[in-house]
Amino acid sequence: MSGLEDAGRDAIARRIRTIPDFPKPGIQFRDITTLILDPQGLRLAVDGLVAMVDGPIDMVAGIEARGFVFAPAVALALGAGVLLIRKDGKLPGATIAEDYALEYGTDRIAIHADACTPGARVLLVDDLIATGGTARAAVRLLRKAGATVEQAAFAIDLPDLGGADALRADGIAVSALVGFPGH
Numbered sequence: 359m360s361g362l363e364d365a366g367r368d369a370i371a372r373r374i375r376t377i378p379d380f381p382k383p384g385i386q387f388r389d390i391t392t393l394i395l396d397p398q399g400l401r402l403a404v405d406g407l408v409a410m411v412d413g414p415i416d417m418v419a420g421i422e423a424r425g426f427v428f429a430p431a432v433a434l435a436l437g438a439g440v441l442l443i444r445k446d447g448k449l450p451g452a453t454i455a456e457d458y459a460l461e462y463g464t465d466r467i468a469i470h471a472d473a474c475t476p477g478a479r480v481l482l483v484d485d486l487i488a489t490g491g492t493a494r495a496a497v498r499l500l501r502k503a504g505a506t507v508e509q510a511a512f513a514i515d516l517p518d519l520g521g522a523d524a525l526r527a528d529g530i531a532v533s534a535l536v537g538f539p540g541h
Contacts, residue, residue, distance in 0.1 A: 362406040362535060370406065371536045373399040374514065386540055388514050390485050394427055403535060404431040407483065407511045410533040416478040417441045417505070421467070421496055422448070424485035428513065432483055441473050441480065443496050454502060458495035467495055469503060476504030486514040487534065490521025497528055514538060 362370075373393040380387040393399040407428060419441040420429025426442065433440045446455050446466035455468040474480065480500050487493055493510060500507045508531060515522050515534035522532040 406535045408435045415481045417480045421484040429483045456495045456499035458491045474503040474505045480505040482510040487512045487521040488516045488519045490524040
């Protein structure tokens, strides 16, 4: 969680609403809409995500849907392009896709087949890392497209769910603006 002072982390955490028992009992839903409704909160989050980046980046990949909130702003600050990682079936034209496991079943994400130049340095960005299933699939997908993916940045980490550690095991440097224990 480097690149952001404790006061900045606290200011971000205070702006993230927790909704108990959503979408099911026992889950503490971390809602970024209250963070991004506040211009100062949005600025703190974008600046914090940018500060966590190590080295030059060619593209910022945002995962549908809330990753799309941060990816363009981070990309502009870094002088990079934006690559959208969509749910399968949402992109016209030729795509490449990657399946991943859910609690019950599987899902699939996709990018345009020509979205990434081989060797492009890509930063993965999303609002939250929980179990890591979607983020790990995104890394596999980007690497399948020829990208060099070494970093991922998130607004929120739920460390008890192990997603950040799973990404690190895949060779990804993971950073987050704030962490919340539990689910």
